[in-house]
Amino acid sequence: MDATTVLAEVSGSIATVGYGLAAIGPAIGVGIVVGKTIEGVARQPELAGRLQVLMFIGIAFTEALAFIGIATGFIFGF
Amino acid sequence: MRACAECFLARRRTGCTDAPKLEPVLFTQAATLIANAESSDGFHAPSIWEFFPDAVLFAGTPFAITRINLIQMLATAVLVILFVIGTRRMKLVPGRFQSVVEMGLDFVRVNIAQDLLGRKDGNRFLPILTTIFFMTLFMNLTGVIPFLNIAGTSVIAVPLLLAAVSYVMFIYAGVKKSPGNFFKNSLMPSGVPWPLYIIIIPLEFLSTFIIRPVTLTLRLLMNMIVGHLMLVLFFAATQFFVVTLSGWWTALGVGTLAFGLVFTLFELLVAFLQAYVFTILSAVYIQLAIADEH
Numbered sequence: 001m002d003a004t005t006v007l008a009e010v011s012g013s014i015a016t017v018g019y020g021l022a023a024i025g026p027a028i029g030v031g032i033v034v035g036k037t038i039e040g041v042a043r044q045p046e047l048a049g050r051l052q053v054l055m056f057i058g059i060a061f062t063e064a065l066a067f068i069g070i071a072t073g074f075i076f077g078f
Numbered sequence: 079m080r081a082c083a084e085c086f087l088a089r090r091r092t093g094c095t096d097a098p099k100l101e102p103v104l105f106t107q108a109a110t111l112i113a114n115a116e117s118s119d120g121f122h123a124p125s126i127w128e129f130f131p132d133a134v135l136f137a138g139t140p141f142a143i144t145r146i147n148l149i150q151m152l153a154t155a156v157l158v159i160l161f162v163i164g165t166r167r168m169k170l171v172p173g174r175f176q177s178v179v180e181m182g183l184d185f186v187r188v189n190i191a192q193d194l195l196g197r198k199d200g201n202r203f204l205p206i207l208t209t210i211f212f213m214t215l216f217m218n219l220t221g222v223i224p225f226l227n228i229a230g231t232s233v234i235a236v237p238l239l240l241a242a243v244s245y246v247m248f249i250y251a252g253v254k255k256s257p258g259n260f261f262k263n264s265l266m267p268s269g270v271p272w273p274l275y276i277i278i279i280p281l282e283f284l285s286t287f288i289i290r291p292v293t294l295t296l297r298l299l300m301n302m303i304v305g306h307l308m309l310v311l312f313f314a315a316t317q318f319f320v321v322t323l324s325g326w327w328t329a330l331g332v333g334t335l336a337f338g339l340v341f342t343l344f345e346l347l348v349a350f351l352q353a354y355v356f357t358i359l360s361a362v363y364i365q366l367a368i369a370d371e372h
Contacts, residue, residue: 053193057362060355064293067300074126 022069029062121318124310129232129303150230153216161212186211186357194361195368203364206247210240211357214298218349221306222342229349232302234295241294244360252367260367294359301352305345312338 037055041048133142164179172180186208191200217230231237252260264286265279312334319331 053189053358056351056355057358060297060359061293064297067296068293070300070304071296 016073019069019073022072023066026063026066026069029065030059033058033062121322122314124307124314126303128228128306128310146228146230146233149220149226149228150217150236152226153220153230154213157212157216182212183208190354190357190361194358194365199364199368203247203251203361206243207357207361210244210360211353214240214356215350215353218302218352219346221302221349222309222345227309228306229302231298231352232306234299237295237298240298240356241291244294244356244363245291247360248363248367251364255368259370263369264367290363294356298352298356301348305341305348308341309338309345312341 033055037051037058040051129146131144131146133144134148135143161179164176169176187200187204190211191204191207194200195203213236214231217236219229220226221229221232249260252264265282266275267278267282270278315334316331316338319327319334
């Protein structure tokens with residue numbers, strides 16, 4: 001058995017790869033949400049508290065997609 | 079595999095020129111090492127079955143109680159006892175313990191309920207929002223407490239129950255305020271040319287009445303499951319590197335241990351954040367349901 005066969009062998013649930021792919025979109029989304037919030041706070045520091053609440057709501061909606069990704073892995077991976 | 083490595087060494091000694099490169103052999107050795115350890119009692123990779131432990135009490139009956147159920151009961155008991163003690167003899171000038179309790183209650187009252195719903199509606203929905211927040215918080219926190227080590231919310235029953243409560247609550251709030259307005263606001267956003275309603279109404283129905291409770295459940299549940307799996311992975315890897323492999327692998331074990339500790343702190347943050355997000359989303363859904371116009 002050579003190195004390629006040992007290392008490239010895929011066993012177990014392939015759904016984990018799907019989750020990795022599903023995490024890309026929400027990752028970018030959360031990045032944009034947080035980045036824009038920082039921008040907003042830098043422009044108008046007195047709104048920091050209000051913007052933070054909105055940021056968490058935005059993050060919650062965005063990252064839900066990533067968690068749906070994990071869930072489908074568990075649901076269809078078995 | 080071992081034969082492979084030995085023949086490689088033998089060729090090295092005899093000065094053979096067509097010896098394989100060093101790198102693949104090292105990889106192969108590492109792979110064999112890991113494969114061997116996995117087959118024996120070495121590395122225990124975390125799996126989803128950790129969330130379905132064997133029953134401790136009443137096994138076989140529909141009321142079987144597992145370790146996680148006991149942890150949920152413990153979290154509930156601690157929460158109730160803390161609040162009963164904290165609010166039993168209220169003083170005008172609060173003592174240290176009372177002020178901590180008041181700070182927690184005030185956080186939900188001022189920063190979540192009144193901030194999003196206004197004073198009148200905020201106070202109306204305050205009891206249920208407070209309950210949701212502290213129940214989620216305490217059950218999340220058991221995930222990072224040593225010897226408990228699993229969040230009470232990491233089985234679907236708790237998030238599903240809380241999401242159902244939140245779902246019924248925002249529909250109740252909207253229907254009580256004005257049924258026509260509630261369904262019009264949530265299904266037919268204004269400022270859209272009428273032919274588009276054919277597409278928009280089903281989509282809005284899906285997003286408001288189906289996606290909302292599902293994401294509320296999944297967000298909390300998956301955060302707790304993933305957090306637990308991550309911590310188990312780090313500490314199991316540490317144990318594997320230091321105890322099973324030992325030698326130079328201990329250096330990697332130090333790294334995984336450090337990451338495990340960092341992620342424990344991260345889980346502490348997540349436990350609080352998820353309780354906050356769950357409560358604030360419930361409040362936002364109520365806010366949208368009782369809004370007069372969009």
